[in-house]
Amino acid sequence: MAPVGSAVSSQPVKGIALMALAMLLIPIVDGIAKYLSADYSPFFLSWARYMVASAIVLPAAVILRGRHFLPRERRTSHVARTVCLVAAMTLYFLSIARIPLATAVSAYFVGPIIAVALSAILLKERLTLRKFVSLVLGFAGAIIILRPGTVIEPGILLALSAGLFFALYLVATRHTSTASDLIETLAFQCVVGTILLTPQALLTWSTPTWDDLTFFVGLGGLSAASHALAIAAFRFADVSSLSPLVYLELIGAVMIGYFAFNEVPQGFTIVGAALIVFAGYLLLNRRSVPVECRNV
Numbered sequence: 001m002a003p004v005g006s007a008v009s010s011q012p013v014k015g016i017a018l019m020a021l022a023m024l025l026i027p028i029v030d031g032i033a034k035y036l037s038a039d040y041s042p043f044f045l046s047w048a049r050y051m052v053a054s055a056i057v058l059p060a061a062v063i064l065r066g067r068h069f070l071p072r073e074r075r076t077s078h079v080a081r082t083v084c085l086v087a088a089m090t091l092y093f094l095s096i097a098r099i100p101l102a103t104a105v106s107a108y109f110v111g112p113i114i115a116v117a118l119s120a121i122l123l124k125e126r127l128t129l130r131k132f133v134s135l136v137l138g139f140a141g142a143i144i145i146l147r148p149g150t151v152i153e154p155g156i157l158l159a160l161s162a163g164l165f166f167a168l169y170l171v172a173t174r175h176t177s178t179a180s181d182l183i184e185t186l187a188f189q190c191v192v193g194t195i196l197l198t199p200q201a202l203l204t205w206s207t208p209t210w211d212d213l214t215f216f217v218g219l220g221g222l223s224a225a226s227h228a229l230a231i232a233a234f235r236f237a238d239v240s241s242l243s244p245l246v247y248l249e250l251i252g253a254v255m256i257g258y259f260a261f262n263e264v265p266q267g268f269t270i271v272g273a274a275l276i277v278f279a280g281y282l283l284l285n286r287r288s289v290p291v292e293c294r295n296v
Helices: 012-036 042-065 075-096 101-108 110-122 129-146 154-179 182-203 210-233 239-261 267-285
Strands: none
Touching: 012 042, 012 075, 012 101, 012 210, 012 239, 042 075, 042 182, 042 210, 075 101, 075 154, 075 182, 101 110, 101 129, 101 154, 101 239, 101 267, 110 129, 110 154, 110 267, 129 154, 129 267, 239 267
16 A cells, blocks of 8 residues: 555544454455465466456546546656565465465564665665664564474465565655655556566466356455555544554454464464564554555
8 A cells, every 4th residue: 555645634533443444354355365275376366356456446546537547757666666565465375375364464564674674774764773673573573483493384484575575665665655646556556466467367367266256356346445444544543543453454364264264373473473563563653664554
């Protein structure tokens, strides 16, 4: 998601409710993707997600922005960050096909923490003590989830790689945020994401059954809905009120994993996830990273 504007009205409860709903929709999308991954390639699922989202977003963008519904400035930067977002989502879909949802989300959440280190290196942002502590805690949480010395699950490496690409996306987003329009950016991501994933979709093509079409519509439709809800939330409440709600996604992932796939998080995953969540919360309290959701 692109950075959200700063104009806020005085209805924080409404904003919190919208953001909470947005964050709880994302694990449902993940659950749909995990269910479909038994019969369809994650590359095909990523493409289908963008295709359905495009069918919803692009008409809305044309209505709201007319024929100038795509960004006209810094298009190279927009392409670069969309490539990072597409890579993050595809790697994440590859991971949830192999490991429990809660484990994948926990590993993925290192992304905003990595973004702090990358921002210090690439954007020359100041690395404060709070940020440094967050980096140490996040790294420790990732190590605990990986459990070096045991056989490392490839799915966890995929989720961590997804988090790395999401971090690159966050840094690129921060770099171009002053020239970003929310609607134009979202439309651009849908168009470029669909184009990038089309070759992989063709190579791994599986024609969806009629029974699965509803799930495919939900995959893209709920992604677009969660994005729209998050954007709307920031019109009613400020960042400090909404930022902690991103961790509802982890709670949702645990619930979906348990009730839909009989997944019970292991002790190491719980400890590692707790460290990563606390590390991220330290950053969110000081607005050190942009608030994003990884849905389109």
